[in-house]
Amino acid sequence: MIITDAVMKAETYYAATARDTAPYPALQGDIDVDIVIIGGGLTGVNSALELTERGYRVALVEAERIGWGATGRNGGQVTGSLSGDEALTKHLRKTQGAAAEDFVWNMRWRGHEIIRDRVARYSIECDLRHGHLHTAYKPSHMAELRATHEEAGRRGMGDEVDLLDTAAVHERLETPLYHGGLLNRRNMHLHSLDLCRGEARAAAGQGAQIFETSPVTEIIHGKRPVVVTAKGRVTADTVLLAGNAYHRLERGKLAGKLFPASLANLTTAPLPEAEARTINPQNLAVYDTRFVLDYYRMTADNRLMFGGGANYSGKASPDIAAELRPALERTFPRLRGVEIEFAWSGQAGIVPNRIPQLGRLSPNVFYAQGYSGHGIATTHIVAEIMAEAIAGTMDRFDIFASVPHLRNPLGERAGHMMLALGMWYYRMREKLS
Numbered sequence: 158m159i160i161t162d163a164v165m166k167a168e169t170y171y172a173a174t175a176r177d178t179a180p181y182p183a184l185q186g187d188i189d190v191d192i193v194i195i196g197g198g199l200t201g202v203n204s205a206l207e208l209t210e211r212g213y214r215v216a217l218v219e220a221e222r223i224g225w226g227a228t229g230r231n232g233g234q235v236t237g238s239l240s241g242d243e244a245l246t247k248h249l250r251k252t253q254g255a256a257a258e259d260f261v262w263n264m265r266w267r268g269h270e271i272i273r274d275r276v277a278r279y280s281i282e283c284d285l286r287h288g289h290l291h292t293a294y295k296p297s298h299m300a301e302l303r304a305t306h307e308e309a310g311r312r313g314m315g316d317e318v319d320l321l322d323t324a325a326v327h328e329r330l331e332t333p334l335y336h337g338g339l340l341n342r343r344n345m346h347l348h349s350l351d352l353c354r355g356e357a358r359a360a361a362g363q364g365a366q367i368f369e370t371s372p373v374t375e376i377i378h379g380k381r382p383v384v385v386t387a388k389g390r391v392t393a394d395t396v397l398l399a400g401n402a403y404h405r406l407e408r409g410k411l412a413g414k415l416f417p418a419s420l421a422n423l424t425t426a427p428l429p430e431a432e433a434r435t436i437n438p439q440n441l442a443v444y445d446t447r448f449v450l451d452y453y454r455m456t457a458d459n460r461l462m463f464g465g466g467a468n469y470s471g472k473a474s475p476d477i478a479a480e481l482r483p484a485l486e487r488t489f490p491r492l493r494g495v496e497i498e499f500a501w502s503g504q505a506g507i508v509p510n511r512i513p514q515l516g517r518l519s520p521n522v523f524y525a526q527g528y529s530g531h532g533i534a535t536t537h538i539v540a541e542i543m544a545e546a547i548a549g550t551m552d553r554f555d556i557f558a559s560v561p562h563l564r565n566p567l568g569e570r571a572g573h574m575m576l577a578l579g580m581w582y583y584r585m586r587e588k589l590s
């Protein structure tokens with residue numbers, strides 16, 4: 158499908174308010190580069206930027222528009238929640254001992270540094286704000302937040318986090334919910350599509366060739382692999398496949414490794430300034446402690462952005478606004494009946510052990526995918542690791558590539574059913590605890 162500017166604008170809050178909507182051309186004819194990247198979300202765009210900054214000739218080929226996938230549909234929350242951190246620590250302890258904890262802790266915050274640096278260096282306007290609140294949905298959930306608070310203190314981050322009791326949370330959010338929370342001033346929120354398109358513009362400024370509306374239909378493996386689209390071909394030394402939950406390439410090796418889950422999100426119409434300051438006076442991004450959680454924040458034009466739930470069948474809900482409204486109104490009773498202006502869904506790549514999947518399909522064809530519903534910070538870390546690997550420094554890539562991942566032999570349909578069953582089990586366990 159060719160996505161015109163008008164279609165892109167109509168679909169999500171992000172597309173409707175994006176600052177840079179100027180299109181990139183479609184790929185026409187044959188070109189030759191050092192590295193070709195498939196997929197123009199945060200993973201692909203940041204890998205392109207990292208590699209052009211290192212002096213490589215890079216082409217990036219996107220099926221729709223830059224940031225069209227999960228990147229232009231997410232909650233915009235930049236948190237230190239590296240998905241699969243516990244499983245990764247456990248895996249690494251076998252070879253690295255106590256250093257495993259340090260590796261994972263540093264990884265959790267590296268994405269924040271990269272984002273802040275990019276935004277400053279390339280003057281990317283993306284409504285970046287600091288401040289995040291992780292709220293305890295049940296009193297028993299405070300134990301987890303207390304442990305994170307203690308760890309942050311031990312690791313020299315104590316001045317950036319505060320443990321809040323119920324009253325202190327209610328000073329910051331006009332809601333009857335929650336039993337305390339963890340306030341984190343290092344975490345951020347931002348306009349994810351503007352960040353991605355700003356980073357793409359920076360990569361193009363450094364010489365990357367960017368193509369939109371050019372779905373890749375095939376990767377021809379070989380000494381110099383070739384990426385094929387309807388009207389062109391890119392020959393390169395190295396390919397990076399960064400299509401995440403949206404692509405259908407390389408089924409032989411990748412089918413059954415990643416499960417697309419459909420996540421829902423919406424924004425209200427802009428709220429009057431006084432109302433916005435009443436429900437969330439410090440403009441914090443928020444998510445709660447449940448396994449399938451609600452997440453929300455204010456946008457720069459005073460809308461409430463509110464997301465939650467997940468559909469593990471991989472199919473989008475037919476009426477996202479109706480599905481999310483009860484949770485929104487339970488959270489902020491004063492917004493009962495509020496107008497919902499944009500409602501949309503996006504595909505996130507879920508991995509059973511939640512550890513991002515980095516690997517190779519052949520010696521010079523790499524892939525990176527699967528951030529299990531997180532990813533704004535993680536994609537920036539992963540892009541750095543992929544660029545390092547393509548440039549020949551394999552240490553961090555090898556750590557991820559060595560992680561064993563389950564591959565569902567029963568095909569994707571059965572995989573969705575198993576995932577849905579697993580999620581149902583966790584939700585029930587949470588309800589009963």
Ligand SMILES: Cc1cc2nc3c(=O)[nH]c(=O)nc-3n(C[C@H](O)[C@H](O)[C@H](O)COP(=O)(O)OP(=O)(O)OC[C@H]3O[C@@H](n4cnc5c(N)ncnc54)[C@H](O)[C@@H]3O)c2cc1C
Binds near residue numbers: 228231504
């Ligand atoms: C509703 C929702 C809310 C979320 N909220 C948050 C949040 O608040 N915080 C957070 O950290 N993370 C969040 N995430 C997760 C985060 O958005 C993703 O992890 C991240 O954007 C993944 O980026 P990506 O580049 O790997 O994939 P994507 O952004 O999905 O990009 C993949 C791209 O590949 C392109 N593509 C696919 N096939 C082809 C092909 N054959 N040829 C060419 N191009 C192709 C697609 O068109 C797409 O643009 C959320 C996700 C969703 C869906």
